[in-house]
Amino acid sequence: ADAAAAQAARARQASLTKPPGSLGRLEELAVFMAGWQRLERPRIDKAKALVFAGNHGVCAQGVNPFPQEVTAQMVANFEAGGAAINQLCRASGADLTVVALDLDRPTADITQAPAMSEPETLAEMRRGAEAVSAEAQVLILGEMGIGNSTIAAALACAGFGGDVQGWIGRGTGSDAAGLARKADAVRRACARHAGVQGLGILAALGGREQAAICGAVLEARSRRIPVLLDGFICTAATAPLHAADPKLLDHCLVGHVSREPGHARLLEAMGKTPVLSLDMALGEGSGAALALGVLRAALECHNGMATFAQAGVAGG
Amino acid sequence: ADAAAAQAARARQASLTKPPGSLGRLEELAVFMAGWQRLERPRIDKAKALVFAGNHGVCAQGVNPFPQEVTAQMVANFEAGGAAINQLCRASGADLTVVALDLDRPTADITQAPAMSEPETLAEMRRGAEAVSAEAQVLILGEMGIGNSTIAAALACAGFGGDVQGWIGRGTGSDAAGLARKADAVRRACARHAGVQGLGILAALGGREQAAICGAVLEARSRRIPVLLDGFICTAATAPLHAADPKLLDHCLVGHVSREPGHARLLEAMGKTPVLSLDMALGEGSGAALALGVLRAALECHNGMATFAQAGVAGG
Incomplete structure (x- = not known):
């Protein structure tokens, strides 16, 4: 991030008609955006x-109560405008593109290969990188x-x-037996691929959408585009980048902390403070899209407020 | 709130294309709004x-580093569109009205009368009631x-x-000596007015803007208009209503939890869970205006999402 622009934004915040620091996280978000832009x-x-969107061979281990066909059905729902992410992007003014990654060709089962x-x-x-608009x-x-x-869970475990x-x-609603199968599958997968490092983690334990997310994050980094990551799955997708170099995620905010219990632990390990905490656990980018509204509000204040001098208010 | 409408909204939430409960607080907010509307x-x-906006005789006790003239200066700033609340209302689509309550006539010093x-x-x-649009x-x-x-602080202490x-x-930036003067003033005021109850608390220890907030909350209640309260000061203003009957605040959400340390304690005492937690401490309605964006997003999801049946997604 550009230190001079961030410093100029900080100075502007101090001149605005409010007690210093009283906009809390909104001030930090404005300074963050100033640095990257x-x-x-x-x-x-x-x-x-x-x-x-991607499909996963590990479903053979009975880790999810829903059939893999639901991935394609939900992609169709995204394309028809019927999912939560469609409404949340409309509400926050984001232009949505859905990229289905060979859904008929699931990755290999990570417990086996x-x-x-x-x-x-x-x-x-x-x-992933090519999907990023300049x-x-x-x-x-x-x-x-x-x-x-x-x-x-496997990426987080391998990374941290x-x-x-x-x-x-x-996840989408596993019962106790499903949870036990998930834990067992993750344990076996991590044991099988023990010793993989950095981006090797992504190939061994990731998936197509995880790789695409990593590619998009790197492309955004090179273009200095700030990123809003979503919940547990989206954040965990970046664990291989964090393992390679935590600085690769300096331009990334995390939109919300998920109800999925691993997310808070992951955010702490990565040193990220989420913008929102609303007990959500949907994925799709939903928490990130919601956080865009807060980010926009932060910039509205930063750019639109009067300074003490302009407003003739004492205390500046 | 209307139990049938809330139940219908809950049933609709269960039919939408997402794992049950995965929109977390957004689902609760939609059901809350359905009940009141x-x-x-x-x-x-x-x-x-x-x-x-109001002015306070207790300023004679040196409880605030700023002169009381700042209240009128900030009202002028609101009217000119230069304050944080102007930007946040524009960002969240709220129509703002500022009501200055006899700023040249501060209330009596609560440590004395x-x-x-x-x-x-x-x-x-x-x-306050008359300012509420039907x-x-x-x-x-x-x-x-x-x-x-x-x-x-005095209202919270008397109420809870x-x-x-x-x-x-x-508050707006007291130093250690200022904090000590505040604590002393609150201790003396509460001792002087010990034994006041319910709305008597409001007259003894409140202020014009606190009374107007109570009036607006009651008017909104009678019109079944859901309310977003702001931070510590706005929430504490309703403590006399809570003391009279906690149900008087059933139609009130609290937009955010303030950095002001009394707010989390007050919310716990009142059984309210804030929508946002962004380390803000500005007042003006800023946290409530920001939370309106989340409330709007909740309704966009509730009203705009496809059902499992509509989208042909398995698992409904």
């Missing part, structure tokens, strides 16, 4: 949302993929260690 | 924000008044008891 007064005229080969992984990363001023990332909370159980949650 | 699909076409007489208190409550579908309430975080220190915070 290299503008004292950052703008969001064009917000893009990308939702990547690496999810993807290295060339496949790089190809999905490239698809003119976007902020990028919302989300995902859809039956079984991918198991993938997220700790007990498997702490990375496991109900 | 008596509509399975509640709407926000017209959102109103009211900011009441009751803030207002009973007729004065009732007159300010009536002004056609509003949601009402945001906020306040401005140099010295009123001291008034808020506990140690004075726990209700005291930096």
Whole structure:
């Protein structure tokens, strides 16, 4: 981020008609945006949302109560405008693109083999990168993929260690037996692929949408486009980047903390403070799209408020 | 609230294309709105924000680093569109009205006398009630008044008891000596007016904007208009209503939890869960206006999403 622009934005915040610091996180968000956009007064005229969808061989382990066909059905729902993410993007003024990644070709079962080969992984990363519009001023990332909370737990566990159980949650609605199967699958997958590092984690334990998210994050980084990550699955998708170098995620905010119990633990491990905490656990980019509203409000205050001098208010 | 409309809204939520409960607080907000608007699909076409401003005799005790003139200066800033609340209302689509309550006539110093007489208190409550538009579908309430975080601490202490220190915070920016003067003033005021109850608390320890907020809350209740309260000062203003009957606040959400340390304690005592937690401490209705965006998003999902049957998605 550009230190001079961030400093100019900080100075502007101090001049606005409010007690210093009283807009709390809104001030930090405005300064963050200023740094990445290299503008004292950052703008969001064009917000893009990308939702990547993929299918996962690990579903063979009975980790999800829904059939994999639901992934394609939900993609059709996104395209028809009927899902939560459609409403939330409309509400927050984001332009949504859904990218279905070979849904008829699930990745390999991570308990048996690496999810993807290295060339496949790089190809999905490239698809993610190519989906990023150069003119976007902020990028919302989300995902859809039956079984991918198991993938997220495996990525988090490989990236950050700790007990498997702490990375496991109900996802789309697993019962106790389903949770036990998830934990067992993650344990076996992590044992099979023990020792993989950095982006190797992504090929061994990830999935197509996880690779696409990593590609989009890197592309946004190179274009200095700030990113709003969504919940547990989206954040966990970036664990291989964090393992390679935490700085690769400096331009990423996390829109919300999910009800999925591994998310708070993951955010703490990654040093990220979520914008919202609304007990949501849907994915699709829903928490990130909702947080865009807060980000817009932060910039409205930053750019639109009068200074003490302009308003003739004492105390500046 | 209307139980049948709330139940119909709950049933609709269960039919929408998402895992049950996965929109978390957004689902609760939609059901809440349905109950108060008596509509399975509640709407926000017209959102109103009211900011009441008043001055306080307790400033004679040196409880605030700013002169009381700042209240009128900030009212002028609201009217010119330069304050945070103007930007936040524009961002969330709320129509803002500012009501200055005899700023040249501060209330009495609560350490010496009751803030207002009973007729004065009732007159300010009536002004608050009269400011509520009958056609509003949601009402945001906020306040401005140099010295009123001291008034808020006194109201909270009288309403809920506990140690004075726990209700005291930096407000607009008190230093340690200022904090000590605030705590001392609140202790003396509460001792002087010990034994006042219900709305008597409002006359003894409140202020004009606090009375107007109480009047607006009651008017909204009678018109079944859901309310978004703002932070510590706005919430504390309703403590006398809570003391009279907690049900008088059933139609009130609290937009955010303030950085002001008494607010979390007050919300717990009142059984209210804030929508946002963004380390803000500005007042003006700013946290409530920001929360309106979340409320709108909740209704966009509730009203706009496809059902499992409509979308042909398995699992409904």
